[in-house]
Amino acid sequence: MSIRPYRPTDLETLKTITAICFDGVCIDQNIELLYGLIHGKNWRWRKKRHIDDDAAVNAAGIFVAEVDGQIVGYVSTRVDAAAKVGGIPNFAVLPAYQQRGIGRKLLEKAVEYLAAEGMHYARIETLAQNEVGAHFYPKFGFQEVARQVHYVMPIAANE
Numbered sequence: 001m002s003i004r005p006y007r008p009t010d011l012e013t014l015k016t017i018t019a020i021c022f023d024g025v026c027i028d029q030n031i032e033l034l035y036g037l038i039h040g041k042n043w044r045w046r047k048k049r050h051i052d053d054d055a056a057v058n059a060a061g062i063f064v065a066e067v068d069g070q071i072v073g074y075v076s077t078r079v080d081a082a083a084k085v086g087g088i089p090n091f092a093v094l095p096a097y098q099q100r101g102i103g104r105k106l107l108e109k110a111v112e113y114l115a116a117e118g119m120h121y122a123r124i125e126t127l128a129q130n131e132v133g134a135h136f137y138p139k140f141g142f143q144e145v146a147r148q149v150h151y152v153m154p155i156a157a158n159e
Contacts, residue, residue: 001102003109006062006074011055013071014064015048021092022047025130031152051076054090061117063109065093065102072097075106079117086114088124098132107140 006014023029028043038046054062054076061077073093079086088110093103114122124142126133138144 001065001067001072001100001105003063003065003105006055006059006064008055008059010062010064010071010074011051014062014074015051017071017074017092017094018048018051018090019044020094025127025133027127027150030150034152035154050090054078061110061113063106063113065097065106067097067102073102073106075110077110077114079114079119081118084118084120086117086119086122088114088122091124103136104140 026043026047028046032038032043058076058078061079063075064071065073074091075088076090077086077088088107091103091106091110093106111122122142124133124137126137128134128147
């Protein structure tokens with residue numbers, strides 16, 4: 001297993017991994033379960049766009065895990081130089097490769113990167129329904145600081 005910097009040619013693979021790994025732990029999926037498709041687009045389409053944003057904002061802060069030349073996971077980061085709080089907006093390892101230390105190595109790389117960028121803290125978020133994240137993040141060293149509730153309401157007819 002190796003961890004390397006992101007390459008633009010990785011983008012579609014990272015988006016595919018995102019669609020697989022965020023099933024069951026995605027706000028957009030929760031909205032879709034409640035209201036159905038929005039504007040003819042499903043939750044996977046919406047969630048994959050987050051990876052486009054990560055690459056546009058901080059491609060240098062995305063790291064990819066490979067096993068035998070196959071991308072099996074990734075982590076993205078955001079740097080806020082003024083606040084000194086770095087973010088980890090997206091992080092995923094394919095289910096078949098979980099429980100092998102790959103996620104730990106990716107998070108270590110992300111935190112190392114954020115520290116090198118001058119961040120004083122690293123921040124990550126997860127949904128309460130994400131049992132893996134709720135267990136793994138505190139075990140890694142993150143401390144829960146708040147809980148947030150997301151609400152949604154329709155304001156236009158769904159097409």
